[in-house]
Amino acid sequence: MKDLTYRSIEDHSNAVKQALENPESFWSKIAEGFHWHKKWDTTLEYDFNQPSVKWFLGGQLNITENCLDRHLTTHPDKTSLIFEPNDPSEAAQHISYRTLHQRVCRAANMLKANGAKKGDRICIYMPMVPELTIAVLACARIGAIHSVVFAGFSASALAARINDAHCSLLLTADGGFRGSKVTPLKEIADDALLNCPSINNTIVLKRTGQHVSWNKKDLWWHEEVEKASDVCPAEVMDSEDPLFILYTSGSTGKPKGMVHTCGGYMVYTAYSFQNVFQYQKGDVYWCTADIGWITGHSYIVYGPLIVGATTLMFEGVPSYPDYGRFWEVCAKHKVNQFYTAPTAIRALQKHPTELVTKHDLSSLRVLGSVGEPINEEAWHWYDKYVGKHECPIVDTWWQTETGGILITSLAGITPQKPTYATLPMPGIQVVLLDAEGNELAGEAEGILAISHPWPSIARTIWGDHKRYKNVYFSAYPGYYFPGDGALRDAKGNYRITGRVDDVVIVSGHNLGTAPIENALNEHELVVESAVVGFPHDVKGNALHAYVIVNSKIIDETKMTDELRSLVAQTIGPIAKPDRIQVVSGLPKTRSGKIMRRILRKLAAGEHGSLGDVSTLLNPEVVEEIKKNS
């Protein structure tokens, strides 16, 4: 593969210049480094007002040939995937490119044998084991659209996602190991499938060996792959054919199925992976995310495999068997690039530094951060104890919708600045807007927006293009609007200040407040609720729920327990509010809109500075909330 790497700050600034002058020739040159069955005719066609974005039109490819087949001629025996199990006493697995290719082909044939074909949607609800990566690639091999649902989601969240995309197959496992817990995935899936008529078959991987109930549509993964051949020519896809759907939270109750397509996503994930992490031949790269999130899709599976890297996949959690596990794994596999979330760093920082220092971390060269702003304290702890002041830290800003990292430093190449994501990647045109949508110049604080498409921008929301337009292209016409605020220093470095909509990032997970409120409102005692985020020292943000109840006499402890489990059942345990406060009313405007801005201040304990309250209809409610918090 052509070398995509910028090796100096001059390379970076030249690239920025070229991309600005002629974005199409810039991306076209990069795309030439990949394996295409047919070269594209048109590099880019777009109209942000429609909105419509198409890259590498007329090009044909299969992303798995770029992830696998291409490496068989150059380094078939190189380890593609290292699997580190939850339990440290279970042996790690090293899977070569040759073996991964065979296993993906076999799994692809298994899918075909069970009726899957190009364009079908396949839901994957699996633990972090090699078969999850294999399942993802097997779908891509045959042109089926994968929809991975994080294995921490509840049955009803799983069902909603399966039904939204009309998935025809479900791939799951008997259970999943996570720390000292076992998640009964098959049991949860069985519950979900009571309401999913589109699923024809469920293929079940045996991981934990726990007892599962068996239905007539169920098949064992090991029996099905056994029957399948390991020869499976890749389906030739158009550049703009969908590759996958991945759901993310929004400001309404319904999750948004972001659709990514084959060509642009391939080009951008590889380009960004290579440049951000400065991967070198022989390096071992580890991203601790779950493949259920975009970070896992782009930077455990696709980006690293396309460039022929060794990517480590970890089944467990940072606290098991103790809070030194991440560092033990880094030392064991001599990890060179380590990519994690601030919430994990903040959790680990609370434990004795001995847990870090006793492990040999001398292999580490690059550290990464993703998912939420990294605070000063966590940044310095990461830099000092993990990086020993010798590893650049890349603070990478991006989203499920953007497919790949958009704002970041390049490890060791461009300057870092604690708590700043720093500069846009070459080819990414970032601006700051004021509330009226005017571009701000120089040092400024405002709304982050992007003025030109990049190859891996999500093309639509599955089944709801209107919503795609409303959410991302309507507030500030002519721009892609990500929903984040930011400030920019005199050198052009960006610092992300947080969401400007009703999405709260809790422990790095995107949570819309609307679906949580819907869940709370299901409780017989709840009349109305409002959920907001407040700062939390480990999770970044936590949730505060204000609920109005329809009875004077209630057992509050019982009710809050019930409310928490209602949220866990409807969405998943990650969405459980930390605080639930019973109130007699919610602060509202005269037109009946909840003033969340006020609730956010109250939840943060900022009682003195509520800002403009001139439109507040019921100030007495605010006084009551203050008194009782």
Ligand code: WTA
């Ligand atoms: C937030 C995760 C500050 C941001 C890849 C964004 C960040 C949302 C950073 C997307 C960062 C992500 N600094 N904030 N480095 N990275 N975010 O879709 O609010 O799960 O809009 O994608 O996370 O979350 P998502």
